[in-house]
Amino acid sequence: MSAVLQSSEDVLPTARRFITEQRVVAALVGLLCLALLVAIALPLWALLSKSFLNADGGFVGLANFARYFATPALVQSLINSVMVASLATCIVVPLAFTYAYALTRSCIPAKGLFYALALLPIFAPSLLPALSFIYIFGNQGFLKDLLFGATIYGPIGIVMAQVFYCLPHATMILVAALALSDGRLYEAAAALGTTRWRVFVTVTLPGARYGVVSAAVVVFTLVVTDFGIPKVIGGQFAVLATDAYKQVVGQQNFSMGAVVGMVLLVPAVLAFLVEQILKRRQVALLSARAVPYAPRPERRRDAALLLFCILVGGLVASILGVAVWASFIKYWPYNLSLTLSNYDFAEFEPDGWQPYFNSLKMAGLTALIGTPVIFLGAYLIEKAQAAALGRFFAHFLAMLPMAVPGLVLGLGYVFFFNAPWNPLGALYGTIAVLALNSLAHFYTVAHITAVTALKQIDGEFESVSASLKVPFWTTLRRVTVPICMPSLLDIAVYLFVNAMTTVSAVIFLYGPGTKLASIAVVHMDEAGAIAAAAAMATCIVVTAIAVKLLHLLLDAVLLSRLQRWRVRTG
Amino acid sequence: MRRWLLAAGAAIALAFGSGAADAQQRTRVTIYTALENEQLAPFKQAIEAAVPGVEVVWVRDSTGVITARVIAERENPRADMIMGLAASSLLMFEGMNLLEPYTPAGVDALKPAFRDSAPPATWTGMDAYLGVICFNTTEARRFNAPMPATWQDLTKPEFRGRLVMPHPASSGTGYLMVAMWLQQMGEEAGWRFMDALHENMAVYTHSGSAPCVQAARGERVAGISLDMRGARERTQGAPIEVIIPAEGTGWDMEATSIVRGTRNLEAARRIADWVATRQANELYSRFYAVVAYPGVTNTPANYPANAEARMFPNNFTWMADNRERILAEWSRRYESKAAPRN
Numbered sequence A: 001m002s003a004v005l006q007s008s009e010d011v012l013p014t015a016r017r018f019i020t021e022q023r024v025v026a027a028l029v030g031l032l033c034l035a036l037l038v039a040i041a042l043p044l045w046a047l048l049s050k051s052f053l054n055a056d057g058g059f060v061g062l063a064n065f066a067r068y069f070a071t072p073a074l075v076q077s078l079i080n081s082v083m084v085a086s087l088a089t090c091i092v093v094p095l096a097f098t099y100a101y102a103l104t105r106s107c108i109p110a111k112g113l114f115y116a117l118a119l120l121p122i123f124a125p126s127l128l129p130a131l132s133f134i135y136i137f138g139n140q141g142f143l144k145d146l147l148f149g150a151t152i153y154g155p156i157g158i159v160m161a162q163v164f165y166c167l168p169h170a171t172m173i174l175v176a177a178l179a180l181s182d183g184r185l186y187e188a189a190a191a192l193g194t195t196r197w198r199v200f201v202t203v204t205l206p207g208a209r210y211g212v213v214s215a216a217v218v219v220f221t222l223v224v225t226d227f228g229i230p231k232v233i234g235g236q237f238a239v240l241a242t243d244a245y246k247q248v249v250g251q252q253n254f255s256m257g258a259v260v261g262m263v264l265l266v267p268a269v270l271a272f273l274v275e276q277i278l279k280r281r282q283v284a285l286l287s288a289r290a291v292p293y294a295p296r297p298e299r300r301r302d303a304a305l306l307l308f309c310i311l312v313g314g315l316v317a318s319i320l321g322v323a324v325w326a327s328f329i330k331y332w333p334y335n336l337s338l339t340l341s342n343y344d345f346a347e348f349e350p351d352g353w354q355p356y357f358n359s360l361k362m363a364g365l366t367a368l369i370g371t372p373v374i375f376l377g378a379y380l381i382e383k384a385q386a387a388a389l390g391r392f393f394a395h396f397l398a399m400l401p402m403a404v405p406g407l408v409l410g411l412g413y414v415f416f417f418n419a420p421w422n423p424l425g426a427l428y429g430t431i432a433v434l435a436l437n438s439l440a441h442f443y444t445v446a447h448i449t450a451v452t453a454l455k456q457i458d459g460e461f462e463s464v465s466a467s468l469k470v471p472f473w474t475t476l477r478r479v480t481v482p483i484c485m486p487s488l489l490d491i492a493v494y495l496f497v498n499a500m501t502t503v504s505a506v507i508f509l510y511g512p513g514t515k516l517a518s519i520a521v522v523h524m525d526e527a528g529a530i531a532a533a534a535a536m537a538t539c540i541v542v543t544a545i546a547v548k549l550l551h552l553l554l555d556a557v558l559l560s561r562l563q564r565w566r567v568r569t570g
Numbered sequence B: 001m002r003r004w005l006l007a008a009g010a011a012i013a014l015a016f017g018s019g020a021a022d023a024q025q026r027t028r029v030t031i032y033t034a035l036e037n038e039q040l041a042p043f044k045q046a047i048e049a050a051v052p053g054v055e056v057v058w059v060r061d062s063t064g065v066i067t068a069r070v071i072a073e074r075e076n077p078r079a080d081m082i083m084g085l086a087a088s089s090l091l092m093f094e095g096m097n098l099l100e101p102y103t104p105a106g107v108d109a110l111k112p113a114f115r116d117s118a119p120p121a122t123w124t125g126m127d128a129y130l131g132v133i134c135f136n137t138t139e140a141r142r143f144n145a146p147m148p149a150t151w152q153d154l155t156k157p158e159f160r161g162r163l164v165m166p167h168p169a170s171s172g173t174g175y176l177m178v179a180m181w182l183q184q185m186g187e188e189a190g191w192r193f194m195d196a197l198h199e200n201m202a203v204y205t206h207s208g209s210a211p212c213v214q215a216a217r218g219e220r221v222a223g224i225s226l227d228m229r230g231a232r233e234r235t236q237g238a239p240i241e242v243i244i245p246a247e248g249t250g251w252d253m254e255a256t257s258i259v260r261g262t263r264n265l266e267a268a269r270r271i272a273d274w275v276a277t278r279q280a281n282e283l284y285s286r287f288y289a290v291v292a293y294p295g296v297t298n299t300p301a302n303y304p305a306n307a308e309a310r311m312f313p314n315n316f317t318w319m320a321d322n323r324e325r326i327l328a329e330w331s332r333r334y335e336s337k338a339a340p341r342n
Helices: A014-050 A063-070 A072-105 A111-123 A127-137 A155-179 A183-191 A196-225 A228-233 A240-250 A254-281 A299-326 A354-383 A388-403 A406-417 A423-427 A431-441 A443-455 A460-467 A472-501 A517-526 A530-566 B002-025 B037-050 B063-072 B087-095 B137-143 B172-185 B187-200 B210-216 B227-235 B265-275 B278-284 B316-334
Strands: A329-331 A335-338 B027-033 B054-060 B081-086 B123-136 B163-166 B201-205 B222-226 B240-243 B251-259
Touching: A014 A254, A014 A354, A014 A388, A014 A406, A014 A431, A014 A443, A014 A472, A063 A072, A063 A254, A072 A111, A072 A155, A072 A196, A072 A240, A072 A254, A072 A299, A111 A155, A111 A299, A111 A472, A111 A530, A127 A155, A127 A228, A127 A299, A127 A517, A127 A530, A155 A196, A155 A228, A155 A299, A183 A196, A196 A240, A196 A254, A196 A406, A228 A240, A228 A517, A240 A254, A240 A406, A240 B063, A254 A388, A254 A406, A299 A530, A354 A388, A354 A431, A354 A443, A354 A472, A354 A517, A354 A530, A388 A443, A406 A423, A406 A431, A423 A431, A431 A443, A431 A472, A443 A472, A460 A472, A472 A517, A472 A530, A517 A530, B027 B063, B027 B265, B037 B054, B037 B081, B037 B265, B037 B278, B054 B265, B063 B081, B063 B087, B063 B172, B081 B087, B081 B172, B081 B265, B087 B123, B087 B172, B087 B251, B087 B316, B123 B137, B123 B172, B123 B210, B123 B227, B123 B265, B123 B278, B163 B172, B163 B187, B163 B210, B172 B187, B172 B222, B172 B251, B172 B316, B187 B201, B187 B316, B201 B210, B210 B222, B210 B227, B210 B240, B222 B227, B227 B240, B251 B265, B251 B316, B265 B278
Parallel strands: B027 B054, B027 B081, B163 B201, B163 B222
Antiparallel strands: A329 A335, B081 B251, B123 B222, B123 B240, B123 B251
């Protein structure tokens, strides 16, 4: 190890080095705190304060909230949101649980393929399933008779599209929860002749209950705060997210928009708190003596679960496929011949293909800037010794976006960056501010990924380099970053894909010439050009999936080159 | 690793640098507009050809959104000009002192109704648009919905849940219809009519052309919508009739103004001059049947023949003065019933 770290030009004179390194850490932590304050805390503060001000900026206390709750239409949206979110949660969680159960506790074939199928919706903007369901169950939908005369425009359509959109998030959580289990419990149950149902109720479910609650919380929050689906398929059924849009964009009533934002924050913060409390109460399931559970083939169970997975996975792929197929149709439903003309976006959208390239630019920028910043931030918080208070504060700020829905953060950005007093106002409407917003929106998950990767690296590296008088940045560059390369890639791809598909945060923020692809989908749908909207959504999906495939390829290359040290030779 | 970063940095610099260099040479004029999407590219091209050294940057949204946005930004205006916005909205801005007075060269050649005759002139008319009914005959047969000849016909039970119109707060077409019914029937009868209409309405859309597209695709039986969209959808092969009821229909004028406080006043004035030219009006007439310049006509295929005759005598000042009151009342009556209906 000393050979790796010892390098003459890196070693500074002892006296100077010690002070310099501490100062560098302190300065970097300070910078990180400042950046997180601007990107996360101040916009939220702007939103909070705006909800207590009237249109002219005077303090009115709770008057805006009083007016909100005195307006029947707005209260109705609150009820609608809670109802739709509860319904979607009740459908998604059992569905995802069964799916995850099949993937972890059965012997069905092609588990990798089925897992990939369930994750597909992650690569699509939430608008896409809504567009698909219009083609499937709309008044001219090819399966509309299945609805027995009910309309897809409203709660039915919203819930169906949300189930599609939330499935991967719930599945990922539940696969993780079910993958960990102590095989000894099942052996004991088998030895005692316990019935399979009893084993499920007394062993499997309790073991996964935190995963189930966590999945339910995530799905509920996602549905309440999603804007794309109710916008496209909600009809006259108003929900909180569309209200926020109507107040801010439609009527430019910023105070009322801020109140809706605050109301939207409530379920998200509650959900976040519930999850934190549960996490604290969770005891380690796996003791050192645990034996990993290995499912044994069981023909009837496996056949039933395989059928279930084919059904669910097939449905997910078909719903995605419908949007892609519809994007090639000439004039639904009267002329079903295929055409490329819906991809000629200049016909439907003032900027033509520009929004797509804007999205690429924005997502690329988010990944390229976000990855090093988040990783360095996580490194400082996790490994540095100095500036303890600053590091604690930075960690708190980094965890904050988890509880803040994108729509709320977007509103905060409008109020903060558009304020006349703000010198950063020049950034308003630029690609830079869109990228900053996306970065802030997705900061927490990326941060946790980086912290997890860093925790796996022994602290000895830092101790050894300190005793060898090598500054931390050398260790970081020569040891930590190469080891963490796969996680860095994960973070970059996560940021890119999410920045590419997000709509609820950026819908308020785009400016002249910086409209994004997902916003163009909303606008084309608004104008009735639903086929072109499906075409743009298809472009987003294809790009996101292509980036993910590239990631898998790069990962394989990296593992064989940079990670060669993991393999013991000679 | 370092080489990678260098390459990535170079790529970013290239991506952003190329745009910046181009923009420096020309004056960027930010124009807020409610023109239809497909019009923006040809308009930009025509303006930039006619006024050298200018780069047009559009901010496009529906009439209601642009109107609300201009009012919200009045302390700190971000637009240099407003183009293709309802005259009733511009009259409202004039009352709030948000517009820069300017009389474009050659404005005298325009039809009198399209000129701001009350000095100082703040707006220049471009074209007129009116509300029509797009009626899908294929779908109508399925539900036995009779072809509407009057506005009252749309309140028949056969249209229940199969009718669609634009939201008057966000769409200019929506507001001109509501304003027409109220002016023509009188306030009390007008609201009563809209109460009945509301019972049949499946949805109020954000945009003024979406209702016709939805009717054209059979998603709804009838849509109250923008005239030109009706002609266009029919020409593309949709089984629709474009109907203007016998009582006449609402209309508004699209016009251009310069925003007070613009930093690009000189460029904005030259663009305003272009707006009043014959070439500009020939461009409008590619998209609108009725334009400001006398003698420039280009009635598109399938455009209702009786359109100009059936434009009811609209009072723009009334539309501007009563806009906020009417929209508040409309919202009170029809937005609280947010539950879906069939």
